[in-house]
Amino acid sequence: MDAAHYIATLECVAPRASAPETYDYAILELAASDNLLAQIYSAMSHERLQWWSLFEGTExxxxxxxxxxxxxxxxxxxxxxxxxxxxxSAPLGVVFESELTVETLRQNLAARLCGSQAGAGHLLRFYEPRMIAPLLSALVEQKRQALLVPGCRWYWHDGHGWRGAVAIEDGHCGSWESEPMLVTQQELREAEVYWVAGEACGYADHYAKAxxxxxxxxxxxxxxxxxxxGAGFQKTGHLERWLRLAIQHGADFPRLEPFRSTLSRDDLALTERLTAMESTPEKSHANA
Known part of the structure; x- marks a missing residue:
């Protein structure tokens, strides 16, 4: 994998940003918090806040x-x-600015939910803050703009820091119309690698001293x-624990004993293998 390509592309498409000072709308995932809907209702009692489900009118x-x-x-x-x-502190969604009418936003954003694959029943959670930068990076420019233009300016926190993206047609959003958009399986696989690139940027900052x-x-x-x-570890927590092992023992630690033997133990679950490797005394290996 070309680390430079994936990291440079992601940082160009969705660069680091300051926390937004102003924004008009948010897309929030109710499933991400048991209290979110109650908070929205509470806010409505003393502010002019309105909301609509993007699932309305869909399957x-x-x-x-x-x-x-x-x-x-x-x-x-x-x-x-x-x-x-x-x-x-939590992956609840994204915020954005827009010049479109609420009704137009509702229709076009809801249409994007169904754009992940050709068959029915596939949901594209394009507003997932941990995946929006990777998704945008994996798409060709035309598809990227199809997602961005309804909002003009987007902001989200990916778990490491704020990022943002701006539509090319910024300032002319009112003339935008929805067009069919399909995100392919290949693009979704590419988005996973761009997600790794985003995690790498965040962890590199967090562990900079090491x-x-x-x-x-x-x-x-x-x-x-x-x-x-490649060794089968996919969860975020597992990846960070692996990274700490690499920092402690060197990037080639999986090829060294006793790590190599531990990794090959089918009788241990992935978490148990990590725990076993973490108990290995530190050795004098290079970090590069």
């Missing part, structure tokens, strides 16, 4: 309480400020995370 309509909602925050400054801190001797820390972390995925 997922009956499950609206576990789906995305479009929230109009233009007249809800209090809830808007409260939401920012929540977005920094990576001072490493050339191109982001690339080094990307390759370490890809090594973990």
């Amino acid at each position: 997922w309509q009956d499950a609206w309480e576990n789906g995305p909602v479009l929230v109009d925050l233009r007249n809800a400054a209090g809830f808007r400020q409260q939401l920012l801190s929540q977005l920094e 990576l001072t001797s490493v050339e191109s820390p982001k690339h080094w972390v990307f390759n370490s995370l890809q090594s973990a995925r």
Whole structure:
């Protein structure tokens, strides 16, 4: 995998950003928090806040309480400020600016939910803050703009920091019309690699002091995370534990004993293999 390509593309398409000072709307995932809907209702009692389920009129309509909602925050400054801190601690959704009418937004954003594959029953959660940058990076420009233009300016917290994206047609959103869009399986697979690139950027910053001797820390972390995925570790928690092992014992630790033997033990679950490797005394291996 070309670490430089994936990281550079992601940072160009969805660069780091400051927390947004102003925004008009949010797409929030009710399934991400048991209290989110109650918070919205509470805010409505003292602010002019409106919201609509994006599942309305779709095959997922009956499950609206576990789906995305479009929230109009233009007249809800209090809830808007409260939401920012929540977005920094939990993957609840994205916020954005838009010049489109609410009805147009509802129709076009709901249409994007069905754009993941050709068959019925496939849901594209394009508002998932941990995956929106990888998804945008994996799409060709035309598809990328099809997702971005309804919002003009998007902001989200990916678990490491704020990112943002701006539509090319910024300032002319009112003339945009929905067009069919299909995200292919290949693009979804590419998005997974771009997700690794985003995680590598975040972890490289977090573990910067431990990576001072490493050339191109982001690339080094990307390759370490890809090594973990190649060994069968896919969960975020597992990847970070693998990375800590690489920092402690060197990037080639999976090829060294006793790590190699531990990794090959089919009688141990993945978490148990990590735990066993973490108990191995530190040896004098290079970190690069």
